[in-house]
Amino acid sequence: MALAAAKPWGGRFSEQTAASVEKFTESVSYDQRLYAHDIAGSKAHATMLAAQGIVSEAEREAIIGGLDAILAEIEAGTFLFRDELEDVHMNIERALTERIGAAGAKLHSGRSRNDQIALDLRLYLREQCDRFDELLAAMGRALVRRARHYLGEIMPGYTHLQRAQPVLLSHHLMAYYEMFLRDRGRLADCRKRLNVSPLGSAAMAGTSLPLDREMVAAALGFAGVTANSMDSCGDRDFAIEFVSACAQIHLHLSRLSEELVLWSSQEFSFVSIADRFCTGSSIMPQKKNPDIPELIRGKTGRVLGGLMALLTLMKGLPLTYNRDLQEDKEQVFDVVDTVSASLAIMAELLENLSFNTETLRAAAERGCLVATDLAEYLVEKGVPFREAHGIVGRVVARCLERGCEPSDLSLAELGGFSTAIGEDVYARLTPTGSVNARLATGCTGLPRVTEAIEKAEQFLGIHP
Numbered sequence: 194m195a196l197a198a199a200k201p202w203g204g205r206f207s208e209q210t211a212a213s214v215e216k217f218t219e220s221v222s223y224d225q226r227l228y229a230h231d232i233a234g235s236k237a238h239a240t241m242l243a244a245q246g247i248v249s250e251a252e253r254e255a256i257i258g259g260l261d262a263i264l265a266e267i268e269a270g271t272f273l274f275r276d277e278l279e280d281v282h283m284n285i286e287r288a289l290t291e292r293i294g295a296a297g298a299k300l301h302s303g304r305s306r307n308d309q310i311a312l313d314l315r316l317y318l319r320e321q322c323d324r325f326d327e328l329l330a331a332m333g334r335a336l337v338r339r340a341r342h343y344l345g346e347i348m349p350g351y352t353h354l355q356r357a358q359p360v361l362l363s364h365h366l367m368a369y370y371e372m373f374l375r376d377r378g379r380l381a382d383c384r385k386r387l388n389v390s391p392l393g394s395a396a397m398a399g400t401s402l403p404l405d406r407e408m409v410a411a412a413l414g415f416a417g418v419t420a421n422s423m424d425s426c427g428d429r430d431f432a433i434e435f436v437s438a439c440a441q442i443h444l445h446l447s448r449l450s451e452e453l454v455l456w457s458s459q460e461f462s463f464v465s466i467a468d469r470f471c472t473g474s475s476i477m478p479q480k481k482n483p484d485i486p487e488l489i490r491g492k493t494g495r496v497l498g499g500l501m502a503l504l505t506l507m508k509g510l511p512l513t514y515n516r517d518l519q520e521d522k523e524q525v526f527d528v529v530d531t532v533s534a535s536l537a538i539m540a541e542l543l544e545n546l547s548f549n550t551e552t553l554r555a556a557a558e559r560g561c562l563v564a565t566d567l568a569e570y571l572v573e574k575g576v577p578f579r580e581a582h583g584i585v586g587r588v589v590a591r592c593l594e595r596g597c598e599p600s601d602l603s604l605a606e607l608g609g610f611s612t613a614i615g616e617d618v619y620a621r622l623t624p625t626g627s628v629n630a631r632l633a634t635g636c637t638g639l640p641r642v643t644e645a646i647e648k649a650e651q652f653l654g655i656h657p
């Protein structure tokens with residue numbers, strides 16, 4: 194009986210928990226990661242309990258002192274987390290009671306682990322939103338620095354992975370900057386919604402003790418309190434939103450990785466990755482492999498899997514708390530670890546890339562990439578676009594036949610396709626002419642890309 198009573202729920206039980214059950218149900222092996230948030234929540238709760246006369250001032254002091262000592266021990270690595278105490282909440286509460294006695298046993302007044310874990314996870318994810326914002330800002334800085342460095346260099350832009358039109362390499366890099374900027378917006382939005390305190394919802398119906406929920410929320414830096422105690426204990430939307438934003442970040446990383454894998458192949462030879470950022474083969478001496486982008490691309494599967502796991506976890510749950518919810522933590526932690534590691538290494542990798550600008554330019558010079566420019570030139574001369582498209586199609590067919598570019602055709606020959614074509618066409622038929630002509634907002638013309646870089650530099654506090 195003594196052992197059964199060692200559980201907080203021991204009063205109702207006549208048997209000790211089976212060892213296999215303890216092993217199967219414990220979460221402390223991974224939720225101990227939440228210790229600092231758990232302790233911060235407990236301190237705010239204790240202070241509020243004292244303000245409400247539920248514990249005395251002396252008891253409050255004992256609780257705070259005890260929790261601070263436990264925090265210091267955990268941080269020093271000397272605290273022993275015990276599996277038989279199931280989770281981080283009970284481990285800390287038990288250690289507190291062992292240290293300060295009855296006052297420790299009062300801490301859980303008006304609280305349940307159901308609102309406690311909802312609180313801890315919100316505090317943890319709020320912190321991760323801020324950390325990820327920093328990581329994404331660093332990624333933005335790395336991209337913008339590269340874009341600044343290579344400003345003016347031309348490459349082929351692709352659709353269907355077929356060479357399409359000349360663009361500035363910086364424009365291509367800044368496309369990723371925009372993606373990661375939107376990711377920052379998504380996380381900021383998620384942070385707003387998760388920044389409300391569920392504490393005081395207790396098991397799910399609230400409590401008859403006179404708690405001041407707003408006081409606890411303010412002490413923990415929340416913008417307010419959740420509106421419905423049942424929702425507060427059963428909801429994990431906030432975690433799904435966070436993981437979904439992370440999945441989107443990793444998709445962006447994966448697309449960038451895919452391009453780096455392609456571009457560093459001998460077939461493209463657009464970019465070289467510094468040796469210290471590659472690895473070799475154990476059998477083929479000549480190999481230098483782009484393992485970092487490959488691994489990032491590969492890890493996308495587990496991040497998307499994490500999102501799918503959370504969505505599926507929630508799908509059939511009746512209100513309110515169900516033990517299933519314990520399964521959210523490992524997914525969330527794995528996504529946090531994976532995405533933050535990928536972001537950090539990708540930002541570093543970008544600094545270790547050198548683009549083969551001559552190869553990029555040469556690739557933009559072959560394949561009639563200025564065909565659209567010729568069509569638009571005709572439009573400027575009054576030819577309806579659809580007609581112009583047909584004319585240029587025939588020019589391209591001629592070029593394919595000859596194995597040449599439109600600019601290699603004489604004015605007389607070009608004039609045979611359309612009388613609207615004059616000497617001034619040649620300035621438009623080079624990659625530089627093509628890029629320079631694209632001047633509307635958001636296009637690849639040099640002044641527009643320069644503006645985009647300047648705007649980003651200003652926003653990120655970069656002084657070029």
Ligand code: ARG
Binds near residue numbers: 224
């Ligand atoms: N370890 C639990 C979880 O992660 C904490 C809440 C447990 N509540 C309960 N009634 N068993 O969800």
